[in-house]
Amino acid sequence: MRQAGRSLPEYRALRAKGSILDAISSPEIAAELTMQPVRRYGVDAAILFSDIVVPLVAIGVDIEILPGRGPVLAAPFRHDDDLSRLRPIEPEVDLAHVLDTITILASELDVPLIGFAGAPFTLASYLVEGGSSRTFGLTKSLMHSEPATWHALVDRLAAICLASLRAQVKAGASAIQLFDSWAGTLSPSDYAEFALPASTFILEGLADLHVPRIHFGVGTGELLGLMARAGADVVGVDWRVPLPLAAARVGPDVALQGNLDPAVCLAPTRVVREAAGKVMNEAAGLSGHIFNLGHGVLPETDPDTLKAVVDLVHATSAARDTE
Amino acid sequence: MRQAGRSLPEYRALRAKGSILDAISSPEIAAELTMQPVRRYGVDAAILFSDIVVPLVAIGVDIEILPGRGPVLAAPFRHDDDLSRLRPIEPEVDLAHVLDTITILASELDVPLIGFAGAPFTLASYLVEGGSSRTFGLTKSLMHSEPATWHALVDRLAAICLASLRAQVKAGASAIQLFDSWAGTLSPSDYAEFALPASTFILEGLADLHVPRIHFGVGTGELLGLMARAGADVVGVDWRVPLPLAAARVGPDVALQGNLDPAVCLAPTRVVREAAGKVMNEAAGLSGHIFNLGHGVLPETDPDTLKAVVDLVHATSAARDTE
Secondary structure (H helix, E strand, C coil): CCCHHHHCHHHHHHHCCCCHHHHHHCHHHHHHHHHHHHHHHCCCCEECCCCCCHHHHHCCCCEEEECCCEEEECCCCCCHHHHHHCCCCCHHHHCHHHHHHHHHHHHHCCCCEEEEEECHHHHHHHHHHCCCCCCCHHHHHHHHHCHHHHHHHHHHHHHHHHHHHHHHHHHCCCEEEEECCCHHHCCHHHHHHHCHHHHHHHHHCCHHHCCCEEEECCCCHHHHHHHHHCCCCEEECCCCCCHHHHHHHHCCCCEEEEEECCCHHHCCHHHHHHHHHHHHHHHCCCCCEEEEECCCCCCCCCHHHHHHHHHHHHHHHHHHHCC | CCCHHHHCHHHHHHHCCCCHHHHHHCHHHHHHHHHHHHHHHCCCCEECCCCCCHHHHHCCCCEEEECCCEEEECCCCCCHHHHHHCCCCCHHHHCHHHHHHHHHHHHHCCCCEEEEEECHHHHHHHHHHCCCCCCCHHHHHHHHHCHHHHHHHHHHHHHHHHHHHHHHHHHCCCEEEEECCCHHHCCHHHHHHHCHHHHHHHHHCCHHHCCCEEEECCCCHHHHHHHHHCCCCEEECCCCCCHHHHHHHHCCCCEEEEEECCCHHHCCHHHHHHHHHHHHHHHCCCCCEEEEECCCCCCCCCHHHHHHHHHHHHHHHHHHHCC
């Protein structure tokens, strides 16, 4: 349950003191923020407290993360000569703080740690738009009108992401998740041409490390098959696609992660338990399934509701295992 | 091409003088704003200049439309007793200004006029959230936790929309479009339970008028079959779903409308023409297709680009008709 911390009072207390990038750059704080939801909810894995723009900040791209707005660039990427702002990353130096956080977590956690990176398309959209976007008009315009510049941009981002993920695994992450949060804005043909190759480079480039690779997006119903073929062991699916339909799209060798609607988690607990039970029922016939929300936890979610969901999932799984 | 006016200098000149609701309430201005894109682009139909909240404003619901924010309610609907704020509509009285606009247009236009209404789910989401939303958390919470209140709400909205649409057709609209702009946030099972019945009531309730009924949404890939079965003659589809796949989902008796990505229309004209040509190629094998964007025109779109798209579509269609 990504971003589960935001709904916790202990998270808000610890985060009150500075920006999210400050918290990420302090290994002790970032490790504590990673462990809080594991302690509170008893989930089966931890996801590193970090942000997809961290590797870009680490190599000197001028990005701030503003509350309620997300990543913001004073000088967006628009031209060929902006590419030089993306130098190759040296994870042991540039991401030393992240790797230190993972080292702490590897010794403290008794569940697997999931490392992560943003996929090149989603990262590029922030760089080109200068922040979040509803339409991705500048991004789409660049990819269609200057495809060579676009491919050079996502190729540089892919190299940065792959280096970051390999370093995270070597430092102790047991699995990785590639977040292509906004890929769902693309048509299948645009995704195949402008996003898939760079993501494939990353996922295939991790194959020799033999860790599970989760490929995540939202609103990606028509892209699930392509996202699986990028080299994923698990594909994230949101609540818009019923799990059996998603399973048919990713094929028999790829597991699914999802797909409870995080907005439904604002309803009373009995309603949320019923919705979570429905996800578990739909998943019962699948060859591989990781229960999760279809997107990040909303900050206004009641922690007791999430705890009830986790308990229900554990009880349902345990009952099935003893059948 | 819905909202095509926003990209036109003549639109901005005429709209500069007041709010959008002021413009809609003046039949002469609303008729002129309806005709501007028809004159400029030579499209094959006009869509009434109006807004989905107009019938609600007309019966006294306190809604403003703020630039860049859309509809905003000072007092959102949250409880059973808010239902009384939705009295039945008397179109000839409450929507007299809209019907006067249509009367003007019926005599001035030499292309068909499309009337429209917002679908109950999308209207209800504005009422419950108090404005636009990214997550629809309050809406989903209400529908799941207080289903009787939810159904009473959408049933009242359905009666208002049906009365508005019937009056629009009687005044001279040749087709209607039901906008369920945000239905794509729902899972298929939630859509079937909480949105489809009220939309079906509207579309079936128009059957005796024998006008084409277009059912529109965005991000509705998994809902296309249900949206067709609501009683639509045409279903709108966005760029996320290739047209042949969408055709399979709606079935052989329902036509498609779409699906050029409006964000791609910000690219240079040669790129946009190529993308429009691809839509026409995908549509070539379909039994029924209305070329359109997959969503409204973005305000920053170059009018010359849209003109080039219209010309390309006309030339392609004409070439096919003579084959």
